[in-house]
Structure formats: structure tokens, C-alpha cells
Amino acid sequence: xxxxxxxxxxxxxxxxxxxxxxxxxxxxxxxxxxxxxxxxxxxxxxxxxxxxxxxxxxxxxxxxxxxxxxxxxxxxxxxxxxxxxxxxxxxxxxxxxxxxxxxxxxxxxxxxxxxxxxxxxxxxxxxxxxxxxxxxxxxxxxxxxxxxxxxxxxxxxxxxxxxxxxxxxxxxxxxxxxxxxxxxxxxxxxxxxxxxx
Amino acid sequence: xxxxxxxxxxxxxxxxxxxxxxxxxxxxxxxxxxxxxxxxxxxxxxxxxxxxxxxxxxxxxxxxxxxxxxxxxxxxxxxxxxxxxxxxxxxxxxxxxxxxxxxxxxxxxxxxxxxxxxxxxx
Numbered sequence: 560x561x562x563x564x565x566x567x568x569x570x571x572x573x574x575x576x577x578x579x580x581x582x583x584x585x586x587x588x589x590x591x592x593x594x595x596x597x598x599x600x601x602x603x604x605x606x607x608x609x610x611x612x613x614x615x616x617x618x619x620x621x622x623x624x625x626x627x628x629x630x631x632x633x634x635x636x637x638x639x640x641x642x643x644x645x646x647x648x649x650x651x652x653x654x655x656x657x658x659x660x661x662x663x664x665x666x667x668x669x670x671x672x673x674x675x676x677x678x679x680x681x682x683x684x685x686x687x688x689x690x691x692x693x694x695x696x697x698x699x700x701x702x703x704x705x706x707x708x709x710x711x712x713x714x715x716x717x718x719x720x721x722x723x724x725x726x727x728x729x730x731x732x733x734x735x736x737x738x739x740x741x742x743x744x745x746x747x748x749x750x751x752x753x754x755x756x
Numbered sequence: 757x758x759x760x761x762x763x764x765x766x767x768x769x770x771x772x773x774x775x776x777x778x779x780x781x782x783x784x785x786x787x788x789x790x791x792x793x794x795x796x797x798x799x800x801x802x803x804x805x806x807x808x809x810x811x812x813x814x815x816x817x818x819x820x821x822x823x824x825x826x827x828x829x830x831x832x833x834x835x836x837x838x839x840x841x842x843x844x845x846x847x848x849x850x851x852x853x854x855x856x857x858x859x860x861x862x863x864x865x866x867x868x869x870x871x872x873x874x875x876x877x878x
Contacts, residue, residue: 614866631856642874
């Protein structure tokens with residue numbers, strides 16, 4: 560079936576270092592929560608929810624903001640070089656707050672990775688709304704986005720204090736799935752088990 | 757000139773070629789397409805470029821079999837876009853309902869107008 564793409568060697572470790580250095584730039588310790596919106600301010604990225612887009616037709620707005628609207632998460636575009644912000648992120652405000660954090664962090668990850676943005680061709684041979692889906696870039700942005708929200712240092716900090724998943728979710732503004740995924744991927748529980756007598 | 761995808765035609769041709777065989781088996785035959793994606797396309801959703809090209813290859817037809825040129829939207833869209841290439845990163849499902857795909861394009865064009873203005877005077 561579908562061939563699985565893989566992350567480049569060492570990418571996960573690089574993501575951890577990035578999560579740490581960005582926290583330090585913001586005066587945070589390695590294990591402290593990092594809000595995606597605060598990070599965007601720091602990186603001069605303008606973030607708006609779709610409802611704030613002036614001129615969007617009511618019809619489109621109701622499709623994009625439908626409570627069951629799970630089809631799209633966010634959009635990123637570079638600003639004209641003369642403007643103050645480097646990028647614009649438009650995201651889906653209908654998603655719950657934890658999901659918004661993860662959506663925006665994913666877009667920030669694309670920007671930090673310097674991913675080439677794909678062209679949305681609005682007048683050639685392919686239909687307007689058809690687009691490319693670069694699998695490798697998505698994998699990298701997933702990994703870096705998750706790591707920025709919940710770095711290894713944060714999980715070690717929380718789990719070594721006996722926090723349960725619910726407390727980690729609340730403290731780091733992360734969803735239940737995100738917390739479980741990060742615990743599984745980082746193997747922090749195994750690491751902590753070695754440390755215990 | 758705006759190009760639209762005839763999703764009804766695509767859905768009908770895929771369904772007809774599948775001819776009642778299992779979604780999973782046919783998805784495997786097409787390659788790089790999952791059974792759920794195939795099912796959604798048969799219900800009229802819009803595929804991404806890779807899936808679309810893969811389907812055209814499997815159906816053994818050129819891509820323009822499914823495109824409709826809509827002259828009426830020409831002025832409106834080119835005025836909104838200011839260019840025929842908009843560079844963006846969009847995080848959305850691989851296969852989208854047509855209404856969502858169209859609403860997203862409207863949003864992309866608005867965003868493009870916002871980001872492409874020069875700073876002075878605005």
C-alpha cells in the first residue's frame with residue numbers, strides 16, 4: 560500500500576534542541592510550557608482566526624467555521640518583505656484550544672524548518688483548489704510542532720513528579736492524544752524506570 | 757480563466773471502473789491511495805494532486821477529462837489574486853468536500869491580498 564516516509568536521521572534530537580533554545584530566548588526554562596501564540600509574537604508571525612479575515616463571504620465563513628469543520632486546520636503565507644511580520648497564519652478557531660496550540664505550532668514548525676511552500680495554482684491546467692501534499696514536510700512539521708509543545712524535558716519534569724496525563728494536558732495546553740503520543744515516542748517512562756531504585 | 761474539477765464525472769468513472777469490487781483491493785491496484793480516500797472520491801470529494809494523477813493513470817485518461825473551464829469567474833478571481841500563483845502552506849484533509857475546498861480558496865486569495873501589500877501607505 561502507501562509507502563511510509565521517514566524523518567531524516569537526527570531530526571527528533573534537533574527538534575528537542577530547538578524547543579530548548581526557543582524557550583531560552585523567551586526566558587523560559589526547558590521544561591516550561593510554551594504558548595504557540597506567544598512564540599509567534601516572538602518570531603514576528605501574525606496569527607489570526609478565520610473569522611477575522613475581512614471580506615470573506617458569509618457562505619465560505621459558515622463552511623470553514625462549521626462546528627463539525629474538521630477538514631482544515633491552518634494556512635501559512637509569507638508576508639511582503641517590507642512588512643513587519645514575516646508570515647501570516649490563519650487558523651481554525653472552531654477547534655478546541657489544545658488543538659489550536661498544536662495547529663499553530665505545526666505551522667510554526669514549517670516556517671522554522673524553512674519548508675518550501677507549495678504554490679496554489681489558481682489558473683492553470685489543474686483545478687483551483689487542488690494542491691500538493693508533500694509527505695516528508697508534513698512529517699517534519701508534525702515532529703517539530705509536537706516537540707515544541709511538549710519537549711522531552713517537560714515530560715521528564717512532569718512524570719518524575721508523578722503527574723498524570725490530565726495534569727500534563729492542563730499544564731501544557733495539550734490534548735490527551737498529544738500527551739500520550741509524546742510519552743510513547745520519547746520513551747520517557749522507560750528512561751525514568753531506570754532511574755528508580 | 758478558472759479551472760474547476762468535475763467531481764461528479766470523476767466519481768462516476770471511478771465507481772464504474774471499480775465495478776463493485778472491494779474498495780481495499782481496488783485502492784491497492786491504483787497504488788498510493790487508501791480505501792477511505794477512494795470511498796470519499798466516489799462520494800464527490802476533491803482529491804489532492806498526487807491522488808488525482810494516480811486516478812487518471814489508473815483510469816487511463818488525460819487529466820483534462822475532468823476539468824471544466826469557467827470563463828465567468830475569470831475577472832473576479834484574477835483581480836482577487838493579483839497573480840496566478842499563490843504560495844501558501846495549507847493544513848487540511850487530503851481529500852476535501854467541494855464546498856470546503858472552494859471556501860479555502862477564497863480564504864487563500866484574501867490572505868494573499870493581505871500579505872502581498874507593501875507596508876508603506878497601509
